[in-house]
Amino acid sequence: MGYPHPSHPKETVVLSKYFGDAGARTFDGWVQRGGYEGLRKALGMSREAIIEEVKASGLRGRGGAGFPTGLKWSFMPKDVVKPHYLVCNADESEPGTFKDREIMRWTPHALIEGCAIAAYAIGAERCYIYIRGEFTEPLKIMTAAVAEAYANGALGASAFRSGRRIEIVLHRGAGAYICGEETAMMNSLEGKRGNPRIKPPFPAAAGLFGMPTTINNVETLAAVPHILMRGADWHKSLCLGNPKSTGTKLISICGHVARPGNYEVTMGTPLKDILYEMAGGPRPGRTFKAIIPGGSSVPIMTRQEAEEALFDYEGIVAKGSMLGSAGMIVMDDTTDMVYQICRLARFYAHESCAQCTQCREGTAWTTRILERILAGKGKQSDFQLLLDLSENMTGKTICVLSDSCAAPVVSGIQKFRSEFEAYMAGSREPAMAAV
Amino acid sequence: MADELVNVTIEGAQVAVPKGTTIIEAAKQAGVLIPHYCYHPSLPSPAVCRMCLVEVEKAPKLAPACVTAVAEGQVVHVNSENAKKARESVLEFLLINHPLDCPICDQAGECELQDYVFQEGRSGTRYKEYAKRYNPVEDFGPDILYVPNRCILCTRCVRFMEDVAESPLLNVSERGDRAFIGIAESQRLDHPWAGNVVDLCPVGSLLSKDFLHKARAWDLDKAASVCPGCSQGCNVTIDTRDDVVVRIRPRPNLEINRHFICDHGRMNYRWMNRGDRVEAPLVREAGRHVASDWDTALDRLGQMLRGASGSAVILASGRASTESLGLVRRLFDRFEVTSAVQVPLGEEAPLPGIPGLALRRERAPNVMGAQMLGYSTDWSQALRAAATASVVLVLDAELTAVEEAALAGAAGLIVVLGTVAHDALRHAALVLPVTTMAEENGTYVNRDHRIQRFHQARSQPGMARPAWWVAGEVLAGPGPDGDAPSTAEEAFRLLGRHWQVFGGTSYADIGFTGRMLSGAPTGAAR
Numbered sequence: 001m002g003y004p005h006p007s008h009p010k011e012t013v014v015l016s017k018y019f020g021d022a023g024a025r026t027f028d029g030w031v032q033r034g035g036y037e038g039l040r041k042a043l044g045m046s047r048e049a050i051i052e053e054v055k056a057s058g059l060r061g062r063g064g065a066g067f068p069t070g071l072k073w074s075f076m077p078k079d080v081v082k083p084h085y086l087v088c089n090a091d092e093s094e095p096g097t098f099k100d101r102e103i104m105r106w107t108p109h110a111l112i113e114g115c116a117i118a119a120y121a122i123g124a125e126r127c128y129i130y131i132r133g134e135f136t137e138p139l140k141i142m143t144a145a146v147a148e149a150y151a152n153g154a155l156g157a158s159a160f161r162s163g164r165r166i167e168i169v170l171h172r173g174a175g176a177y178i179c180g181e182e183t184a185m186m187n188s189l190e191g192k193r194g195n196p197r198i199k200p201p202f203p204a205a206a207g208l209f210g211m212p213t214t215i216n217n218v219e220t221l222a223a224v225p226h227i228l229m230r231g232a233d234w235h236k237s238l239c240l241g242n243p244k245s246t247g248t249k250l251i252s253i254c255g256h257v258a259r260p261g262n263y264e265v266t267m268g269t270p271l272k273d274i275l276y277e278m279a280g281g282p283r284p285g286r287t288f289k290a291i292i293p294g295g296s297s298v299p300i301m302t303r304q305e306a307e308e309a310l311f312d313y314e315g316i317v318a319k320g321s322m323l324g325s326a327g328m329i330v331m332d333d334t335t336d337m338v339y340q341i342c343r344l345a346r347f348y349a350h351e352s353c354a355q356c357t358q359c360r361e362g363t364a365w366t367t368r369i370l371e372r373i374l375a376g377k378g379k380q381s382d383f384q385l386l387l388d389l390s391e392n393m394t395g396k397t398i399c400v401l402s403d404s405c406a407a408p409v410v411s412g413i414q415k416f417r418s419e420f421e422a423y424m425a426g427s428r429e430p431a432m433a434a435v
Numbered sequence: 436m437a438d439e440l441v442n443v444t445i446e447g448a449q450v451a452v453p454k455g456t457t458i459i460e461a462a463k464q465a466g467v468l469i470p471h472y473c474y475h476p477s478l479p480s481p482a483v484c485r486m487c488l489v490e491v492e493k494a495p496k497l498a499p500a501c502v503t504a505v506a507e508g509q510v511v512h513v514n515s516e517n518a519k520k521a522r523e524s525v526l527e528f529l530l531i532n533h534p535l536d537c538p539i540c541d542q543a544g545e546c547e548l549q550d551y552v553f554q555e556g557r558s559g560t561r562y563k564e565y566a567k568r569y570n571p572v573e574d575f576g577p578d579i580l581y582v583p584n585r586c587i588l589c590t591r592c593v594r595f596m597e598d599v600a601e602s603p604l605l606n607v608s609e610r611g612d613r614a615f616i617g618i619a620e621s622q623r624l625d626h627p628w629a630g631n632v633v634d635l636c637p638v639g640s641l642l643s644k645d646f647l648h649k650a651r652a653w654d655l656d657k658a659a660s661v662c663p664g665c666s667q668g669c670n671v672t673i674d675t676r677d678d679v680v681v682r683i684r685p686r687p688n689l690e691i692n693r694h695f696i697c698d699h700g701r702m703n704y705r706w707m708n709r710g711d712r713v714e715a716p717l718v719r720e721a722g723r724h725v726a727s728d729w730d731t732a733l734d735r736l737g738q739m740l741r742g743a744s745g746s747a748v749i750l751a752s753g754r755a756s757t758e759s760l761g762l763v764r765r766l767f768d769r770f771e772v773t774s775a776v777q778v779p780l781g782e783e784a785p786l787p788g789i790p791g792l793a794l795r796r797e798r799a800p801n802v803m804g805a806q807m808l809g810y811s812t813d814w815s816q817a818l819r820a821a822a823t824a825s826v827v828l829v830l831d832a833e834l835t836a837v838e839e840a841a842l843a844g845a846a847g848l849i850v851v852l853g854t855v856a857h858d859a860l861r862h863a864a865l866v867l868p869v870t871t872m873a874e875e876n877g878t879y880v881n882r883d884h885r886i887q888r889f890h891q892a893r894s895q896p897g898m899a900r901p902a903w904w905v906a907g908e909v910l911a912g913p914g915p916d917g918d919a920p921s922t923a924e925e926a927f928r929l930l931g932r933h934w935q936v937f938g939g940t941s942y943a944d945i946g947f948t949g950r951m952l953s954g955a956p957t958g959a960a961r
Contacts, residue, residue: 176610198481198499198502349611351610351611352610352611353610354607354609354610354611354612354614355483356485357483357485357486357525357528357529357587358485358524358528360528360614361528361529361532363611363612364611365528365562368565372564377564385561392520392527395496395497396485396488396496396521396524397485
């Protein structure tokens with residue numbers, strides 16, 4: 001179907017097949033569309049077999065890091081007699097990303113089914129779905145769907161009478177970006193301040209409430225039932241480029257395109273096709289200037305880099321950025337890059353949890369420098385200062401929020417230096433008042 | 436159980452440390468101090484200040500030394516270019532919002548920010564165009580001020596209250612560079628151990644009101660001592676400025692108080708500075724006291740004791756040293772002695788995170804030492820006995836008005852070895868000026884049978900001498916005699932001859948952290 005516009009012929013519609021189809025939201029509607037067969041099948045399999053199948057499928061984490069899902073599951077201890085937990089990361093706080101929201105809005109049972117399979121596979125009896133605080137509608141839909149799943153026996157003390165207890169608890173976040181970071185999310189679930197934790201210990205060893213925990217993204221989990229039903233080979237075959245990137249990927253495109261929205265493509269699809277054909281290219285009379293391909297935390301790509309890139313984990317890295325969450329922010333030639341980079345930096349400065357020195361002070365300082373440049377008070381030496389700060393903020397902190405602030409600054413200076421210089425030289429009107 | 440040892444090389448020095456040791460602790464073994472702020476050996480490590488990042492060969496990124504465990508064969512560089520650059524950048528970030536008001540900051544001179552910036556920070560700032568973050572000073576508690584502008588958010592205070600005091604009153608409020616240390620709404624930082632946050636604060640952000648603007652750190656003299664506040668025996672440092680005690684701070688002893696002391700002990704120093712001291716031996720002549728010299732006074736005391744017999748009573752302060760209690764008691768070897776130490780009682784206040792550590796009910800430091808020397812704690816029985824004793828010796832005990840009145844009617848001779856002039860002295864045949872524990876060397880035995888030394892922190896007023904010296908001179912008799920102890924160590928050695936429990940120990944054995952007396956049960960704080 002497609003939402004908010006019909007699916008494009010070049011899309012590979014798996015997860016988004018029922019986007020826009022309100023009938024898929026109910027338990028019965030989902031079953032009619034082939035739902036819960038994956039869970040029934042999984043419950044008849046051994047835990048190891050499920051993990052092997054997911055490993056073989058090549059599925060990688062869709063939240064941003066791209067870590068192989070089956071491998072992550074296999075880290076869960078087998079012989080530890082402690083509660084195991086599955087946490088579904090539905091915080092989707094990455095700017096420019098809105099794919100998980102649509103999964104939860106239209107196909108809540110796809111997520112529930114995926115959670116149930118994953119919980120069973122890792123030996124967890126309980127799954128927490130941590131839903132972003134602002135997602136009021138998805139929360140309402142998920143709440144109803146979870147209730148229905150319990151009522152129909154898919155969840156509970158004996159899921160589909162398998163003898164396996166699988167419970168899902170919905171937890172609503174309170175609006176902090178950092179709570180999308182997996183260890184901060186665990187702290188938040190425990191009722192603590194959402195500060196990222198030091199690793200090690202890794203969640204599989206000591207995660208939520210100190211117990212072995214696996215954290216997966218919504219899209220990752222929603223893909224699992226399809227892998228079980230159609231097989232690992234089918235999933236592996238969904239690959240046009242690098243065999244390390246398989247399956248389909250939901251893309252959220254926002255910004256200066258004719259048709260913003262969610263699209264689903266096979267890994268390896270040329271990014272050019274996505275931008276120009278599916279999203280309809282730039283607005284009339286405009287050309288693209290820059291694309292942030294994976295949510296705001298990844299380096300900015302120029303139009304040329306984007307047009308040459310293949311859309312998969314390796315393809316985007318080859319062009320100097322990262323696939324991330326595949327939340328694409330597209331900017332055309334009307335965009336003031338300095339302003340946009342400053343806006344991103346201000347976001348990170350606002351959302352820094354304040355634990356690590358480099359992040360707490362560096363994000364705010366970076367923002368102030370960019371604001372000063374925008375106010376027409378920039379100096380040539382600011383380039384070196386910004387790059388130096390960015391280097392000091394990269395790879396030195398507990399989580400990567402500070403790295404995420406540095407990435408667009410560094411790539412922005414590299415690729416759009418002339419726009420900074422225009423402010424410095426006074427040839428561009430100050431975009432904001434001096435601070 | 437023998438710990439498995441791991442061999443590591445830190446700054447070129449090879450050390451073998453138990454498995455699980457962090458790099459920062461292993462580095463101490465190698466003689467290398469890795470700069471740090473949030474790490475503290477008595478608190479859980481959050482690894483947030485990022486100051487202790489070190490280069491570990493073959494590791495992809497710099498590693499926080501405070502939470503990274505050593506691994507066999509690991510090679511650690513603390514002063515590599517990368518590590519130094521990382522530290523320099525942390526210092527730069529910490530300073531951009533720091534007011535640099537060192538000239539008016541109490542912490543200056545003992546500030547870890549000042550020290551490390553001086554050691555390896557940038558010489559100039561690159562944060563020029565902007566105002567610094569500003570938050571007003573907060574009144575956190577009875578003795579604690581929070582100066583948020585100086586705060587580097589290391590969260591030691593938050594973790595102390597949460598994990599050690601188990602009273603989570605403090606938090607990190609707000610996010611990003613707006614963050615500050617917050618206190619739970621309508622709460623006060625009045626936990627009996629709260630003062631430790633002032634010591635834990637590596638900068639001048641948490642301040643003691645008591646010490647506020649009292650002295651510059653570099654003007655302080657320090658003496659290793661033992662807290663006289665209760666029977667726990669926490670190790671402390673007595674800080675003096677120009678011979679005046681201005682502050683008591685904890686001195687680390689992992690066996691007793693780790694890095695903490697209670698607020699009662701912290702504030703219990705004003706008596707050390709009292710001005711109303713007895714400064715010369717006072718001999719009673721024709722109904723009034725006359726200032727005298729020591730030779731006369733000691734002769735007089737010797738005569739008095741030789742001339743008396745029967746029963747004697749010693750009323751001793753609980754703060755008296757083992758040496759003084761012991762030698763004073765030996766003065767009465769010929770007598771039938773009733774001796775007691777004064778033990779004020781209070782509420783017990785434990786520090787939950789450190790098992791075995793509490794402000795004890797017995798608010799006297801040497802109760803156990805006194806008991807080992809034969810003193811009882813039955814004060815009222817001793818007072819009753821004083822009424823009929825032929826000699827009553829008051830060793831710096833603080834007597835209530837009722838007790839003084841009772842003593843005034845006593846039949847026998849009254850000899851006072853005292854520090855301050857109070858009414859009871861009026862009836863004394865002899866008043867001899869003695870030093871307080873802050874003015875002498877000596878030992879205390881804590882409730883767990885640990886004997887610990889304390890060192891002289893300020894000079895004695897006037898002619899005051901340690902009570903052991905007075906007793907030692909009298910015991911040795913008139914004329915030149917090599918047997919009178921001239922140091923506390925010699926006095927202690929004398930104790931060993933008469934009380935077996937002290938026999939096997941010397942001052943050198945006791946050292947700075949004390950020693951369990953042999954045969955005494957162990958069971959001190961972990």
